[in-house]
Amino acid sequence: MDTILQQSFSVSFNYPVCFTEKLFSAENPVFVNVLEKGKKVKTFFVVDSGVVEAFPNLLGEIKNYASYHKERFYLCAEPLVVPGGEACKNDPAIYQQVVQATNDFGIDRHSYIVAIGGGAVLDMVGFAAAISHRGIRLIRIPTTVLSQNDSGVGVKNSINYFGKKNYLGTFTTPIAVLNDFNFLQTLDDRDWRSGISEALKVALIKDLDFFELLEANASAMARREIEPMKTQIIRCAQMHMDHIAGKDPFEFGSSRPLDFGHWAAHKLEHLSNYRVRHGEAVAIGIALDSTYSHLLGWISEEDLNRILQVIQTLGFSLYEPELSGENLIQGLREFQEHLGGELTIMLLEKLGKGVEVHEMDEQLIRKAIEFLQVKSQEPKLI
Amino acid sequence: MDTILQQSFSVSFNYPVCFTEKLFSAENPVFVNVLEKGKKVKTFFVVDSGVVEAFPNLLGEIKNYASYHKERFYLCAEPLVVPGGEACKNDPAIYQQVVQATNDFGIDRHSYIVAIGGGAVLDMVGFAAAISHRGIRLIRIPTTVLSQNDSGVGVKNSINYFGKKNYLGTFTTPIAVLNDFNFLQTLDDRDWRSGISEALKVALIKDLDFFELLEANASAMARREIEPMKTQIIRCAQMHMDHIAGKDPFEFGSSRPLDFGHWAAHKLEHLSNYRVRHGEAVAIGIALDSTYSHLLGWISEEDLNRILQVIQTLGFSLYEPELSGENLIQGLREFQEHLGGELTIMLLEKLGKGVEVHEMDEQLIRKAIEFLQVKSQEPKLI
Numbered sequence A, B: 001m002d003t004i005l006q007q008s009f010s011v012s013f014n015y016p017v018c019f020t021e022k023l024f025s026a027e028n029p030v031f032v033n034v035l036e037k038g039k040k041v042k043t044f045f046v047v048d049s050g051v052v053e054a055f056p057n058l059l060g061e062i063k064n065y066a067s068y069h070k071e072r073f074y075l076c077a078e079p080l081v082v083p084g085g086e087a088c089k090n091d092p093a094i095y096q097q098v099v100q101a102t103n104d105f106g107i108d109r110h111s112y113i114v115a116i117g118g119g120a121v122l123d124m125v126g127f128a129a130a131i132s133h134r135g136i137r138l139i140r141i142p143t144t145v146l147s148q149n150d151s152g153v154g155v156k157n158s159i160n161y162f163g164k165k166n167y168l169g170t171f172t173t174p175i176a177v178l179n180d181f182n183f184l185q186t187l188d189d190r191d192w193r194s195g196i197s198e199a200l201k202v203a204l205i206k207d208l209d210f211f212e213l214l215e216a217n218a219s220a221m222a223r224r225e226i227e228p229m230k231t232q233i234i235r236c237a238q239m240h241m242d243h244i245a246g247k248d249p250f251e252f253g254s255s256r257p258l259d260f261g262h263w264a265a266h267k268l269e270h271l272s273n274y275r276v277r278h279g280e281a282v283a284i285g286i287a288l289d290s291t292y293s294h295l296l297g298w299i300s301e302e303d304l305n306r307i308l309q310v311i312q313t314l315g316f317s318l319y320e321p322e323l324s325g326e327n328l329i330q331g332l333r334e335f336q337e338h339l340g341g342e343l344t345i346m347l348l349e350k351l352g353k354g355v356e357v358h359e360m361d362e363q364l365i366r367k368a369i370e371f372l373q374v375k376s377q378e379p380k381l382i
Helices: A051-056 A058-068 A092-105 A119-131 A143-147 A181-186 A189-194 A196-208 A209-224 A225-248 A262-271 A276-293 A301-313 A327-338 A362-377 B049-054 B058-069 B093-103 B118-133 B146-147 B181-185 B187-192 B196-206 B208-222 B226-246 B261-271 B278-294 B299-311 B327-338 B362-377
Strands: A004-021 A041-048 A073-075 A081-082 A114-119 A137-142 A156-161 A164-171 A176-179 A345-350 A354-356 B003-018 B042-050 B073-075 B081-082 B112-117 B136-144 B156-161 B162-172 B176-180 B345-350 B353-357
Touching: A004 A225, A041 A058, A041 A119, A041 B093, A041 B136, A051 A114, A051 B042, A058 A073, A058 A327, A073 B187, A081 A092, A092 A119, A092 A156, A092 B162, A114 A119, A119 A143, A119 A156, A119 A164, A119 B118, A119 B162, A137 B049, A143 A176, A143 A189, A143 A225, A156 B003, A164 B118, A164 B181, A176 A181, A189 A196, A189 B081, A196 A225, A196 A276, A196 A301, A196 A345, A196 A354, A196 B299, A209 A225, A209 B353, A262 A276, A262 A327, A262 B327, A276 A301, A276 A345, A276 A362, A276 B118, A276 B226, A327 A362, A327 B058, A345 B181, A362 B362, B003 B226, B042 B049, B042 B058, B042 B093, B049 B112, B049 B181, B058 B073, B081 B093, B081 B118, B093 B118, B112 B118, B118 B136, B118 B146, B118 B156, B118 B162, B136 B327, B146 B176, B146 B187, B146 B196, B146 B226, B146 B278, B162 B362, B176 B299, B181 B208, B181 B226, B187 B196, B187 B278, B196 B208, B196 B226, B196 B278, B196 B299, B196 B345, B196 B353, B261 B278, B261 B345, B278 B299, B278 B345, B278 B362
Parallel strands: A004 A176, A041 A073, A041 A081, A041 A114, A114 A137, A137 A176, B003 B176, B042 B073, B042 B081, B042 B112, B112 B136, B136 B176
Antiparallel strands: A004 B003, A156 A164, A345 A354, B156 B162, B345 B353
């Protein structure tokens, strides 16, 4: 006679996502407020080399801040500076350096690892923290538009392995996410604008008001005005947080991330050998799937033009030469395999409302690509 | 003006812990019942070499079972046989073999890794599964008393690193735990009895009835009768499951595993170079902390004698030479460091009721050790 015991429990996850400026100026309480109260906690900082180059005083400011708040926390070692960008996820020796530090400096489950950098550094450090001692507390400090409004607020970490993106990783929540808008000042124009495409993505599939806000502010953001950028980041971060909290945060089922325009974007990044950055590729992916939605008769020509206008006003291209030929179509087939056989693609039913489909017409994709190629050669009015 | 968004969500975790016999005989539905319905799923088996030696027909039975249930699942590759015992957690090349297999055979988040073996193999395979693709579905098939009544039902996985036990790992729930009592038949006497000490542990600190059941069945279990063993395993597994589900499954706070007698056990295992097995060390640790509780005046001499009698009846020692001298006391100090400064030790207030203390008297520990040394030299009545 078989016996079956049913295990069943719920775990609640809570963390603040804070937006501030001058995070490490002595009187700013945001950082110390997220530390465990009533004791002096051990911290270890891991910092993106790109951020250290752009802000040469940062490490000094962190030390001053620690000294000002010495009743609350201390640095158990010099901050570890790691290469920024995808490089830090490609070389396993780098995440192993973080794991090694946890052993060298006795960083335990009651200590904090503080990761400062772009999305790649946050992913890599997050992975090392998640598997050391079954999870050291992690504070994420995203320093790019893309990591502040999207990847940095989420529950994933990873490194690349076997030449495959995010092959190793876990779903693990941070203790807190602290966004300092001042980090955005030194981004080059391409990185400044790149993250905005994630906002455009969520707006188009979920929130017409937000799309119209982006539309109204596109020129100002292109001119690098910070206020509309802040508004965009906070609203986009909130939408990603809501999506995660929505129903299946750790993606046990077949729930998908908040994707639109991403199937083509991933392939284009790869085809261009990463000359085209993620956000730039997403902008083109959005243009492509919006055009496809129009060719299906779902959104009007006028709505399509509004979308393409926003993309161009922000300074993005609508087309890159790698889109031509059969390579992109091949990417669609790969994406289908990646999903385990059934394709799921988000398209636009109307502005602010996405709808999932399970097949795409290859001929229509080619037509959309041709349309964008022509469109990108038209003289711009802006 | 700072903005703070609060992320907050709950995730529910559910998995069955099944007890059966002849798990892979064709008509047994327990295995296929835990697979996703309505499709033919991909599986990959990783099997403890000790189990393959003890059951040379096992791999053949698994293939026959797969063939009988070919509408429900298939093996994507030959089962991978890995060394059993702590060795498989010490050599990172072994867990990497499992990760490599996930890439070689396209094992994705919708596939199943099936781990068959003792606790060490389940820990190691669980870690590889947890970090590949951010978590491949895992079915655990524990084959020892200890893994069936304790470690196999839980939410942890790990490998050893930097020469430290369980240094790398995650908290990740399995899809299912399938216990087949037939695997216990070939255990040697030491492993057969070892796992019973975990039952004694939970009984003493939580459940007088269960202690009295173990007391009544100690001789029968020592004679290797299977029915009282089954009863013990199921009841002990349920108590561990309840403890995990209780309040802090992933140990975010300072919640501790269901420990009693374990501080001394860990040190004794280490001091004996693992000549003393975990369950044997736990039995001695229980004897020690029970004696200490008696010396504090908390449990009576009669109750202490009942406990020691059960331990000896089961065939355990009460004393090993490594307990002498200062080494064990040193272990207490290390445990305190491990806990981050504050010591927490479970003692017995009475039979079936544990109570936590935050200090132990070193002189009294020495006295308890001497008592056990003398006691272990008395002629046994059984």
